[in-house]
Amino acid sequence: MEAISKKFFLHLSSSSVLDRLAKKWGPKFGANKIVGGETFEEAVPLIQDLNSQGLHITVDHLGEFVSSEKEARQRAQECIQTIQMISSHQLTSQVSVKLTSLGLDIRHDVVWENMIAIMDEAQKHDVVVTIDMEDSTRTEKTLEIYKSLKERYDNIGTVIQSYLYRSSEDLDDLSSYDPYLRLVKGAYKEPGKVAFVEKSDVDENLKHLIEKNLLNGHYTAIASHDDAMIEFTKAFAVENNIPTDQFEFQMLYGMRNDTQMALLKEGYKVRVYLPYGDDWYGYFMRRLAERPANVSFAIKGLFKK
Template identity: 70%
Template sequence: MVLEAISKNFFLYLSNNKVLDRLAKRYGSRFGADKIVGGEKFSQAIPLIEQLNEEGLEVTVDHLGEFVNSEAEAKERKQECIETIQSIAHNQLNSEVSLKLTSLGMDISEQLVKENMEGILAEAQKYGITVTIDMEDSSRCQATLNMYKTLKAKYDNLGTVLQSYLYSTEEDLKDLHPYDPYLRLVKGAYKESGKVAFTEKESVDENLKRLIKTNLLNGHYTAVGSHDDAIIDYTKKLVEEHGISRDQFEFQMLYGMRNQMQKDLKDEGYTVRVYLPYGEDWYGYFMRRLAERPANIAFAIKGIFSK
């Protein structure tokens, strides 16, 4: 457990290293990232989405990128999202879209990110495509939820994410109840202080179970974002015990992870959605995945030594 904690902290530290991020962009995703990232451009991800759809799996795509510092770049990210939505519709893909508000200018101005989001949501609404706002670190949590509530008043095709490792999340869930939220519930993947987050896995897991139960019993659509057998089994038993329709929830898993579990759940009749990221800014995402699951390090090692 100590070694695992050290490994997790190490990779979370690396995820925020700007020098390594620049090197990653320069040398590409050869260090195993192609096993969990769908390519640097959305066109490269399309065949993967088609294959997943053929296997009976649904998808959400995320154009990777965070911490945009210029208005021009934020508008470029907005246009990329719009073009992705149009491509999803044109290719008749069974896919939603996920995005981060920092990629659309949240750290620049509230008005900028609101305008960019409205452009994206209006386009997605034309095609009946749902857009999910990914949650970022705790310092941006409240701003993200505030923006979600503002936009949800106008757009129904909008979801967001809550992370069970934050102390505040249970209250956040109560606060979102009047908005009939579509929520992806996850444990969380950022390095956080013990002042704002649970540090013990058991506490994070128990809080996630509470969130899943509350949101489902409140009648809201729930995406259970977990690769953990215990969380998946808990959800199965919960919905059976309370007679909750399978149309009210889904399991979400990351591309390239627990592939057999994804297939098994689909074969059992559950909705399974695969989170498929793409883009040049894959480095931070890749490091956080290594931190979450030490077994993922094998992808990197294989990439380093493969020709």
């Protein structure tokens, strides 16, 4: 049933008709409960409120797969302005970016120049930038760009997905870079030749990645709503004397709010992934596909006053 649900939500995520409807009617149906606003300016008061509760943030301007160099450079400038506003408003926030929105599928020089411009500004304002991971056809290019940037900048991280067979070897390859990594299960439709099909295998591989990265001494963000994964991480850290300042838990805005606050009270660092923009539909469907149990969290979040 879970496999069927995942395929169902991934299929919905690719519907251009539903995407257009979502952009038009999203606010009326509670999209603001999962998205910080249509612009970063709208998200600032929300971030300030979340910060006041002790939560850290990473923001992501929704949208990907741009087809023109002009649009890619516009996206880069928008990201730079976001970094500047994070600094000017003294927000406790990082920035997440998708390379396809910055020209990855256009030309290497476009995405590279855009990332250099973003990282120069981020370094100036001491803001961490995380390169989101997209589908498996772009994994190698994404990691190569990350490694090249890591040689220049300390304030950059990326994402490893546990449903890919290659991920454990990728951790080994990245270890010498002292990487800042967000570990996730993965939320794209992937063929069985590159990704685990069974949820149990994905879960076990995520545990393996968490163990490996923590034991290697690297900072680790565990991005999961799964109670079992959270408890596993907590127990593993205690058993292996891993300090709590070597890892954090990350969750989506609008989901598992009570769990977020409970972890804070226990002394753990919690970061909320806060997207903004009107292109929220595909993002939301992939989150539901990633873990169908998110449906219940989403419904409660959407209609909770």
